Structure formats: structure tokens, C-alpha cells
Amino acid sequence: MTGGSTGAADPYRLDGRVALVTGAARGIGAAVVARLAALGCRVAAADLADPAGPAGPxxxxxxxxxxxxxxxxxxxxRSADSCAELVAEVLAAHGxxxxxxxxxxVVRRGPAAAMTDEDFAEVVDVNLTGTxxxxxxxHPALRASGGASVVNLGSTNGHIAVPDTLGYCLSKAAVMHMARVLALEWAPDGIRVNAVAPxxxxxAMTEDVRADAAYVRDKLASIPLGRMAGTADVANAVAYLLSPAAAMTTGHTLFVDGGAVIH
Incomplete structure (x- = not known):
């Protein structure tokens, strides 16, 4: 693929392409896998959970x-070797x-003054360093693609200060900025890099706070459109940024937030 086109009439289609999605066992990741597959993409879905293991939470x-x-x-x-092995598996399976x-x-909630080194380090190691x-x-496989694209999952928490989620907020701000830096470095390789921030x-990650009626009331009051984002909302945004329809979009964060960051 060159010039941001697969040769298909519909620039939103991903026919003949291969995508790797991490955190794919549930939630947003599972929705992204389903959406990309519906657009004709072959998907390598990856997760810490064992694909051969039992289903469930x-x-x-x-x-x-x-x-x-x-x-x-x-x-x-959390392992560089595991990440390298994953890419090798994907190339072996898909070419x-x-x-x-x-x-x-991951997320760990609690006041910053009481947060342990271990909780802070785990969130940063998974969300930022893991990404x-x-x-x-x-990178080598993406460079060989001839028109590759990357999307990092950020969060409005990476743009707006939110209490009791310091490690999560910082890690998500960082992966959103990582998209900008890599977009600059990898543009000569034909790789676009963006972020989506719901x-x-x-x-399941938000189940605990969604059980708090006061939290939900205040949260929805901060969202002009007055509702939470659905996994499909996020998946559609990811699919757009990956697709040839976004061929001139790189280094940006697309907020899927109902207007929350307008404030």
C-alpha cells in the first residue's frame, strides 16, 4: 500500500490488511477487534489472558x-521478550x-499521598512502557508495510486532572504524547501514529466507579452530550484513524468524550 490507498473504493475499508490489537480479550479491545474484522482486516488479537484458558472475568x-x-x-x-515473540508470531501467522x-x-485508584511505589510503577510499566x-x-514490520498506522489508547484523564488516579493520568498523558513523537520520527517510514482518548x-475497568451513584452523576454532568462512551464509539474512532480515510492524519489525539475536554 502506498499513498494511503488500498485500491478499494471505500477508504474506510481495511481489506487485505493485518492489525495487531493488545488488551483484546474484553472491553474496548474486543470491540476494536470486531470492528476491524468487519472492515475486512485480518486481526491478531493479543492479551495477557491465555487464549486457550477458560472464559470469564x-x-x-x-x-x-x-x-x-x-x-x-x-x-x-511488561516483557520486551514477550513483545518481540508476539510480533514474530503475528508475522509467522499472517506474513x-x-x-x-x-x-x-490497567488502573490503580487511590489518593496520590497514599499510593505505593508498587502500584504507581505497575500502572506506568503496563500503560506507558508496555505500549x-x-x-x-x-516497528520493523510496520515499516515494511508501506502505509502502516498505529493507534494508542489514551484517555480524557490524560488531558484533564482527575483525583485518585495519578499513575493512570500520567501514563495516559504520556502515551498520547508518545503518538506525537513517534508520528514525527516515523513519518519517513510511512507510519502514521495517533491516539484515541475516550x-x-x-x-470492567470502570465497574467500581460506576457503582458509585454520586460519581456517575458528577461524571455525566461533566460530559456535554450527557452519556458515557460506548465501546463501539471508541472502536469506530480507532478504525477511522487506522484507515486510508485518515491518510493525512498523524500525531493527533481524537477525543471520544462527548465534549468533556471542551471545559
């Missing part, structure tokens, strides 16, 4: 997308890699 909640050619992989993005979605992440590890490992999404 700690396993793969989503069924594989319909169609042939999709694969599932286990990866621990190429055109798109990367860095969705894997870097996967992206670095994927507001609160109805997933």
Missing part, C-alpha cells in the same frame, strides 16, 4: 470475530503487519 470474554484468518495470542507487555492498536492497560515495548517491537466507558 479473567479470560477471553469475546468470541472470535466471524471470517477466516484471525488469530489469538498471549502477550505480557505482514500493517496496523497496531495499543489498548492494553512502548510493543510499538518498538512492531471518556468513561462501560467496561
Amino acid at each position: 479473567s479470560g477471553w470474554e469475546a468470541e472470535p470475530p466471524p471470517g477466516e484468518g484471525h488469530t489469538r495470542h498471549r502477550v505480557d507487555i 505482514r503487519l500493517d496496523h497496531l492498536v495499543n489498548n492494553a492497560g 512502548f515495548r510493543v510499538t518498538r517491537a512492531a 471518556t468513561i466507558v462501560r467496561t
